[in-house]
Amino acid sequence: MKKNAENNFSSDWVKYSNYEFVQINEETYIKPTEDAEYEIYDPFLVADNILVDILNIGRLAINNEFEVCNSKILEFVRNYGLLGELTFLPLNSNIVYQKKTYLPKGNQFTNKEVVPTEEYLKYFLVADKKKRIGIEVAPNKTIVISNSNEATANIILDKGIEYNIVFSKGYSEKLTWFVEYAQNLYIVFDAIENFGKEDNEYERKMSEVYIKSFVTSNIACRVEMLKEPTLKWDFNSLKLAINTIFLLNETTQKKTVKICKFCGKAFSSQNLKAEYCSLQCRNKANVYKSREKNKK
Ligand SMILES: [Zn+2]
Numbered sequence: 001m002k003k004n005a006e007n008n009f010s011s012d013w014v015k016y017s018n019y020e021f022v023q024i025n026e027e028t029y030i031k032p033t034e035d036a037e038y039e040i041y042d043p044f045l046v047a048d049n050i051l052v053d054i055l056n057i058g059r060l061a062i063n064n065e066f067e068v069c070n071s072k073i074l075e076f077v078r079n080y081g082l083l084g085e086l087t088f089l090p091l092n093s094n095i096v097y098q099k100k101t102y103l104p105k106g107n108q109f110t111n112k113e114v115v116p117t118e119e120y121l122k123y124f125l126v127a128d129k130k131k132r133i134g135i136e137v138a139p140n141k142t143i144v145i146s147n148s149n150e151a152t153a154n155i156i157l158d159k160g161i162e163y164n165i166v167f168s169k170g171y172s173e174k175l176t177w178f179v180e181y182a183q184n185l186y187i188v189f190d191a192i193e194n195f196g197k198e199d200n201e202y203e204r205k206m207s208e209v210y211i212k213s214f215v216t217s218n219i220a221c222r223v224e225m226l227k228e229p230t231l232k233w234d235f236n237s238l239k240l241a242i243n244t245i246f247l248l249n250e251t252t253q254k255k256t257v258k259i260c261k262f263c264g265k266a267f268s269s270q271n272l273k274a275e276y277c278s279l280q281c282r283n284k285a286n287v288y289k290s291r292e293k294n295k296k
Contacts, residue, residue: 009044011233011241012157014167015081019074021175022127029127030077031172038167040157043080043241044233048268050080051245051257055266058186061179073178082173083181084237086124086166093236095120096143096161108177118143121165128170166237181239185246188214189266192250193259214243261285 016032017039023029032038043050053076060069091102101120103113109123118135125133134146145164157163165171191207198204235241249257257268260277262285267277276282 009047009233010042011044011235012040013043013081013084013235013238013241014038014040014157015077015079016169017078019077019082021070021074022172024126028175029172030073030082030175030178031127032169034169036169041080043235043238043245046080047245048249048257050242051249052266052268053079054182054242055186055189055257057179058182058184058189059264059266061183062186069179070175073175073182081238082166082171083178083239083242084166084235085173085177085239086121086171086237087160087162088237088239090120094160096145099137099141099143108174121145121162124165124172125170127172130170133165133168133170184214185242186266189246189250190259190264 015038016036018033018036019030020033021028022031053072057069057072057076060066060072089103089107091104092098092100095101095117099117101115101117103109103115103120105113109115109120118137121135125131125135134144136144136146138144145161157167188210191210195207195211196204198207233241233244235244249255254272256270256272257266258274259265260267260281261275262281263277265277267274276285
């Protein structure tokens with residue numbers, strides 16, 4: 001996506017300076033380290049980088065290169081923060097005040113489609129050994145989120161109360177959610193980029209299925225009069241920001257994030273005609289091409 005070429009975008013997200021993997025009940029979680037400091041940034045300023053990085057994580061996972069994949073995921077969260085699954089997933093937006101969380105069918109937590117919000121929030125706090133965030137239901141049945149120290153990032157951003165959890169050091173996400181998300185995104189990317197080039201009818205049908213299955217919801221935006229009229233996105237999560245960046249990239253004539261025609265890696269280039277991620281890939285592709293010619 002070419003930033004500022006046609007639109008001015010802006011959005012906010014919180015990232016910590018460092019993250020770690022934590023094992024709990026044979027599951028791996030990602031969370032900020034105890035000494036990490038938070039920082040607020042605009043994902044749109046690094047839109048192409050985020051997209052390239054998440055797509056290539058997906059590609060590594062598809063190729064079963066899990067060791068490299070995991071270290072790339074740590075690098076990813078250090079650069080851009082966690083995905084914000086807590087606020088991405090619910091179908092209702094005011095989960096704390098409504099006290100109930102509506103979840104899509106086939107979600108990763110439960111086979112129920114409605115859960116008490118108090119219960120839902122706890123899925124994201126399992127790795128918090130210090131128990132710094134308390135969730136209680138007061139006698140008048142309001143949900144009380146007590147956050148001992150780090151609500152500061154959210155006070156600056158002034159988002160809903162559930163972000164006090166998303167932006168805290170106690171918040172964690174499962175590694176497998178990350179891997180599955182990146183994998184699916186790469187599959188859809190590959191399907192769009194190589195659409196029409198499939199070897200047979202079955203593969204073409206599969207590409208159509210993948211592309212159709214990519215549905216993202218809750219996109220909210222408004223115009224903000226900064227220096228110039230700017231499209232200000234109120235994303236509920238980094239995940240929704242990435243999905244939007246992805247869709248904008250895939251549907252523009254001036255695509256800056258592409259799939260390498262030789263190795264399949266995602267790469268970004270301001271040169272609209274670029275087809276390969278590197279000189280090596282271009283050279284190798286040329287060697288194959290001339291070999292094919294010589295055969296004929
Ligand atoms: Zn390549």
